[in-house]
Amino acid sequence: MDSDLFTHQPASPLQETPDGPLAGKEILIQPDLSVQDWLTDSGCKALTGFHAVMDATTVTRLKAAGACLAGNTRMAELGLGINDNTMARALCAGHGHLGLVTDLLGEARMTACLAGCYGFKPSYGLVSRAGLVGLVPSMECTGFLAPTPEEITTALGVVAGPDEADYSMSPDPIPTITPTEISGHAPNRIGVPREIRQYLSTSAQNVFFAALEQAAQAGFDVQEIDLPGFDLFAAAHQVIASVEASSSCGKYDGVRYGFRTEDAQNWNEMYLQSRSQSFGCRIKSFLFQGAYFQFENYAAFENACALRQKLVNQLNHRFESIPLLALPTRLPHADPGRADTVEETYAAFGLTLPANLAGLPALCIPGMVCEGETDLGLQLMGPLMTDAQVLAAGQKIYTRIQGDGNK
Amino acid sequence: MNPDINKYEAVIGLEIHVQLNTATKLFCDCPNQPGDAPNRNTCPVCLWLPGALPRLSAEAVEKAVLGCLAANCTIAEESAFDQKVYYYPDLPKGFQLSQHHKPLAVNGWIDIIGESGETRRLGIHHIHMEEDVAKLVHETEGRTPISLVDFNRAGAPLIEIVTEPDMKSPYEAMEFLKALRTRLRYTGCTECSMEQGTMRADANISLRPAGSDTLNTKVEVKNMNSIHHVGDAIAYEIRRQAECLERGEPVTLHTRLWDPDKRVTTPMREKFAGPCVPDPSVPAIRMDPAWLEKIRQRLPEMPSQKTDRFMADYGLPASEAFAMSQERDLAEFFEAAVKQNVIPRKAASWISGHLTPALKERGQTLADTCLTPERFADLLLLLDQEKINAVAAREVLIQILEKKDSPEKIVSLGGFEQVSDVEKLETIVDAILTEHPDDVADYQKGNSKVLGFFMGLAMKASQGKANPKRLKEILSKRLNSN
Structure with a gap:
């Protein structure tokens, strides 16, 4: 096993008689998605030695579709941000055809951006969270990375849909998602929030709008729109996500599994010391922020929830006239791979996190918005549960780019 | 000191936890049998292993709604679970799923007969659902003290009934508990036994000058495991607070434990009570009127x-x-x-x-x-x-x-047939009278109580089978004719 890239690699990953839409596809995952008997430590000391007791629903469905799991790549502690995340490198080195990265701030899209592949965060509630260790239950979702939108569509079609282990999902059946089924469903209009300009240098604006020009040539009607309060997404996300993280990390107490301190004299000390030694700096400070809003400033948390609702309503209102929004994926000056503090992380993911706060499907297209060496990514975002349309739009652009390349 | 208790009026509210007798726990399919061998009834959900998600039991919601209806509550159109955050080894999630902001039902009442025979309608503020916590066993004897956790009870479904502060005496609190228990048992959704821990009551008690309508600082009393203990604990607490007030000491907000052996309440160390944030994983319960009507039909x-x-x-x-x-x-x-x-x-x-x-x-x-x-x-x-x-x-x-x-x-x-045959009974009576001439004389002197004594002997001689009416007739006849 290449332990630089992997935390787990099965000896013989291939299924004996692969059959199904993902037959023979090798899939890389992260150790926050449960695979029975695999180390599932979510990159966190709190989960030292924890091996999942059953497969996540997503894993079960991937296997049933003929896919094989090629291994667990390294991930940032509890999936917050992409520091130490080796998924992009493993994909680039050809260790797998597809990658799954939990997206709570934009991690899947950002990793795709670094790997030069397509990255997709599905609608909240489309993909089961059962078996996902997770950190921020109301915002996170398994994201997909692949060289083409078509492969993402196939994989999403396999894992999407109701799961009786996840009651937060709608029990209603969903329309079939396959590349053939969705082709031709691409919306024809793209809106670009005017507010985005203030985040971009002139040169970054130039490459971004040049990419939109290409989209226009692919047949999209591109227009600038207003999205007031765009800068508030990050604040609402941070307050709510930190509170949810603080709650969801309450289970890491060293009582039932995971890391437990050796030197405590009684259970109370054991409890306190285990928890204080279980987390790294960034997660600790994130949990402290959450605890602050929970215990000391609950009103701010309530405000953030109200703000979230308002921002979602506003977005939905925009979507009544514009079926797709376009944004860059990342900002030129903030390197998401080197964001060490909570503040730096939120700054680096400022353009991806709105989709998490609102639960929307968002696709990152590589290679179109390059400022020098840095691919800023073109991000398309659609209304809730329009995953097929967003992917169809990505497919349309992909075809156009390939066509250009082939000329 | 003997305080003048009549100067004060007690204001009493109850918080009652009732365990529902569902087949499974509240959020998973584990058997709801806390008494089984330790940690036998556990799964990734009630142990809250990473990746687990709660799945709300439909049976628990039905039984909880039945309980609320039995307590005359209005069922909320929408109720939802919150995370009650505190860190303790008996709580596998680090929070308890409970309904804080949007309880299942509100505005109920129970009627009792008051101390002077009048009907007293005692209000229920709300009823909410929540999950029980694990059981901790601290073994302090031996070289190394150890603490053990039994998760069988973790996730068992409870309803908590929170009353208005309407009760004025230990009697009313006890009558409320009895009436509530009777009604809840009728629904078949709970065993409601304080002795067996399927019903637990905490009391909030404060005093105010008789006739006033202010609400003063309350004291919460826990750990009563019978309805009588609830009455005793409240009575003790009323006296204790009255003595405090007489001494000019302020009553402070705190929690006390009832000690059933010493029959006193003692202050307990506060458990750290955290905030309640909405849970993102358990969907809200939206009450379908047709479904609710179906449940209402089931109310006996x-x-x-x-x-x-x-x-x-x-x-x-x-x-x-x-x-x-x-x-x-x-x-x-x-x-x-x-x-x-x-x-x-x-x-x-x-x-x-x-x-x-x-x-x-x-x-x-x-x-x-x-x-x-x-x-x-x-x-x-x-x-x-x-x-x-x-x-x-x-x-x-x-x-x-x-x-x-x-x-x-x-x-x-x-051979339990009654002996009504006159001859048989006469033989028995005659034998007894012959054996007890002194008592016969006593009777004839006017001591009529002796009749009962002879009845007892004759009954015994007939092995309990004598027809008592006939026996008495014969006995009286013989005694009076002698």
């Missing part, structure tokens, strides 16, 4: 209605009608027996006088025995027809609790 006639009906339909006096309606199984048994043409008052008196004590002594409920209303009616018919006397009937009653034979068969097999 409540004990207070039964009491009224038993008085009206069967002419039972209030106390008997009340006694006949306190347990649903006995109430239904009573009515079934009456349908077999047993005189209602006779059925009631045999049920409360003989059947209930027999069951209590044997630690059984009706369902544990093979007694049917039909056979109970047959037994009372034999008594009516003077085929057996009351002494024998009591014995036969015990036997038909465990034997499926008809009362007639038991009577004939056991």
Whole structure:
């Protein structure tokens, strides 16, 4: 096993008689998605030695579709941000055809951006969270990375849909998602929030709008729109996500599994010391922020929830006239791979996190918005549960780019 | 010091946890049997292993709604679970799923008969659902103290009934608990036993000058494991607070534990109480009116209605009608027996006088025995027809609790037939009178109590089978003619 890239690699990953839409596809995952008997430590000391007791629903469905799991790549502690995340490198080195990265701030899209592949965060509630260790239950979702939108569509079609282990999902059946089924469903209009300009240098604006020009040539009607309060997404996300993280990390107490301190004299000390030694700096400070809003400033948390609702309503209102929004994926000056503090992380993911706060499907297209060496990514975002349309739009652009390349 | 308690008026509210008797736990399919071997009834969900998600049990919601309806509550159109955050090893998630912001039901009430015989309607603020926590066992003896956690109880479904501060005395609090317990048991959704821990009551108590309507700082008292303890603890706490006030000490907000041995309350270390944030994983419960109506149809006639009906339909006096309606199984048994043409008052008196004590002594409920209303009616018919006397009937009653034979068969097999034959009875009486000439003389001097003494001896000599009416006639005749 290449332990630089992997935390787990099965000896013989291939299924004996692969059959199904993902037959023979090798899939890389992260150790926050449960695979029975695999180390599932979510990159966190709190989960030292924890091996999942059953497969996540997503894993079960991937296997049933003929896919094989090629291994667990390294991930940032509890999936917050992409520091130490080796998924992009493993994909680039050809260790797998597809990658799954939990997206709570934009991690899947950002990793795709670094790997030069397509990255997709599905609608909240489309993909089961059962078996996902997770950190921020109301915002996170398994994201997909692949060289083409078509492969993402196939994989999403396999894992999407109701799961009786996840009651937060709608029990209603969903329309079939396959590349053939969705082709031709691409919306024809793209809106670009005017507010985005203030985040971009002139040169970054130039490459971004040049990419939109290409989209226009692919047949999209591109227009600038207003999205007031765009800068508030990050604040609402941070307050709510930190509170949810603080709650969801309450289970890491060293009582039932995971890391437990050796030197405590009684259970109370054991409890306190285990928890204080279980987390790294960034997660600790994130949990402290959450605890602050929970215990000391609950009103701010309530405000953030109200703000979230308002921002979602506003977005939905925009979507009544514009079926797709376009944004860059990342900002030129903030390197998401080197964001060490909570503040730096939120700054680096400022353009991806709105989709998490609102639960929307968002696709990152590589290679179109390059400022020098840095691919800023073109991000398309659609209304809730329009995953097929967003992917169809990505497919349309992909075809156009390939066509250009082939000329 | 003996404080003048009458200067003050007690303001009492209760918080009552009731365990629902669902087949599974609240958020997973584990059996809801906390008493099994430790950690036998656990799964990734109730152990809250990473990746687990809660799945709300439909049966628990149904039973909780039934309980709320029995407490006259209005069911909320939408209720939702919150995370009550505190860190403790008995709480696998680091929070307890409970309904804080949007409880299942609000605005209920229970009627009780107050101390001066008036009806008192005591308000219920709300009822919410929540999950129980694990059981901790701290073993402090031995070289290294260890703490053990049993997760069987973790995730068991509870409802918490939070009353208005409407009660004024320990009596009212106890009557409230009894009436609530009776009504909840009627729904069949809970066993409601304080002794067995399926019902737990905490009391909030404060005092104010008699006649005032201010609400003063309250003290919470926990750890009472019977309704009597609740009454005792409240009475103690009222005295204690009155003494404080008399001394000019302010009452501070805190929690106390009832010590049943010393019969006092003592302050306890505060458990750190955290905030409640909405849970993102358990969907809100939206009440479908048609579904709610279906549940409402399942609500049985409540004990207070039964009491009224038993008085009206069967002419039972209030106390008997009340006694006949306190347990649903006995109430239904009573009515079934009456349908077999047993005189209602006779059925009631045999049920409360003989059947209930027999069951209590044997630690059984009706369902544990093979007694049917039909056979109970047959037994009372034999008594009516003077085929057996009351002494024998009591014995036969015990036997038909465990034997499926008809009362007639038991009577004939056991030789319980009443002896009404005059000659046989005369022989017994004559022998006794001959053996006790002094007592006969005593009677003839006017001590009529001796008659009872002779009755006892004669009954015994007949092995309890003598027809008491005949026996008394013969005895009186012989004594008066001598």
